[in-house]
Amino acid sequence: MIKAKNTNLLLALVCFLFTNIALAQSDIILKTTGEEMKGKVLKMGESTIQFVYENETIEYTVKKSDIVKITFSSGRVEFFNKLNTKSNNYNLEDHHNKVAILPFGYLKDQQTSNATMQKKIQQETFSIFKRKSASLKFQDPNTTNALLAKAGINNNNIAGYTMGEIANILGVEYLVQGMVSIEKTTVTSYSNTNTTTKRNGNNSLRVDRHGHIIGDIWNSNKRKTNSSTFGTTQQNYATNITMNIYNDKGENIFTKDHQSFWQTPNAYKITLGFLAKRTPIYKR
Template sequence: MKYMLIIGMLLLTVFANAQQPAQTTKPDVILKVNGDELTGKVTEITDDEVKFVYANETLVYAIKKAEIQKITFSSGRIEFFNKPAAPAAGNANTGGAPASGESHHNKVAILPFGFVRDGQNAADEISLKVQNDCFSYMNKHAGQLSILDPRTSNAMLAKGGVTRENIKNYTMTDLCNLLGVEYVVEGTVLMNSTTQTSYSTANADVKDKDKDKKVSGSTFSSSQQNFETNLNLNIYNDAGATVYSQSRRSFFNTQDAYQNTLEYLLKRTPLYQK
């Protein structure tokens, strides 16, 4: 009877597991240079081609790398291969309207960073400094991407009527269209004063001539303000979807600690190219 009960419980467990729906996984998406999108699973990448299986199929296709603009993997990582095909001259956008469609592809703009120190918004110069630091690092690891320089981005924002005060009234799609890019990067640095570290040194000279002792000395002291820094980094695409969003507390307690933290987070974005 005991064994029958155990067997019955095992059968119930197997039946219950069989009733659970299979977990769905996000597909890999190949964007070709001509604009076509292929959805399925990348099985292999060689020197010249990419092996690919369409969703719900088993046949393996070989696609030449020269035909591929980028692959967005199910993990969220993006690998770039080629630039999109150039539009025909007759379709060029000669007006003042924002660029759209294919002209967005592989283009990235970095918005001015927010910088809050001890609960107060820092000066614009500090915000622009972080924006330029972000551009310098991303531009070194851009691969097939084109990173818009901050001066151009900020001029386009100003011409479009976007300011530090009203930027939250615009969607990320609005900003991508205004700047003519596929991705926008935005972030905030939160820095709060914590403790102060003091240092002091003392020097003493003692003279003993004819037993007349003379003592003189000097003392030097200095102090260093320590900070706790947190950085939030977000990347959005021109469809308004969040591509990357992470926050991290800086390991160091210096005033420029955000720089190492910014580099750490950028290395882990899908736009980073070694």
């Protein structure tokens, strides 16, 4: 069951990465209204550009005055104007060294609807990176979630956005995204036996004034033993975490999958720290 689950997660990650690689082959125009155009820049004039959408053939003329930036398929970015601050509250040129952590995907015993845990893990990941931020500025998760909500991005439609688009919406250069998978495995039983022994005090011997022995001569040295046994059980869990880092061009610059050695329900906390230390944005 665990191997099948890990295989499904790996396949989903591969599909996601191939989707982003395919999108990276297009030129992306971000307009001052926040609209994005994906396709190919054919020609750049003094005040306009000629553009064709991906999988289409009709050429469009776009004014440079309506463009914030063009992210070319080569990875080069050219800025033109600033975003319309009436509908957006960030400046794309200020992305540098800013990092946002998205709510983590959370899967426990195949249940995926725990929004509280998604945000809890997001906050814990933020705390891990914040302690080693160095020159990077990590966006508070409350700000991240508010900006996502204002943009209408939620768990149901986030798959329709590229990581580059989300980075632009959040106004950051890097995004931390991940998945925590926890599943019940074995049950371990523990038992403990407690034994107490004491001498039988009612059978002590003594001699009276006439020289007669008083007491139970046969049982005087016997001891009384009591035993009690206590048993407990512990449910074990398998915890697997995938962590990804994307830049504002939508490129995956780090991905790593790790299964926790520990078998407790909170083993994900140790594993988060293990993975965070191996990312390029964790400054030692």
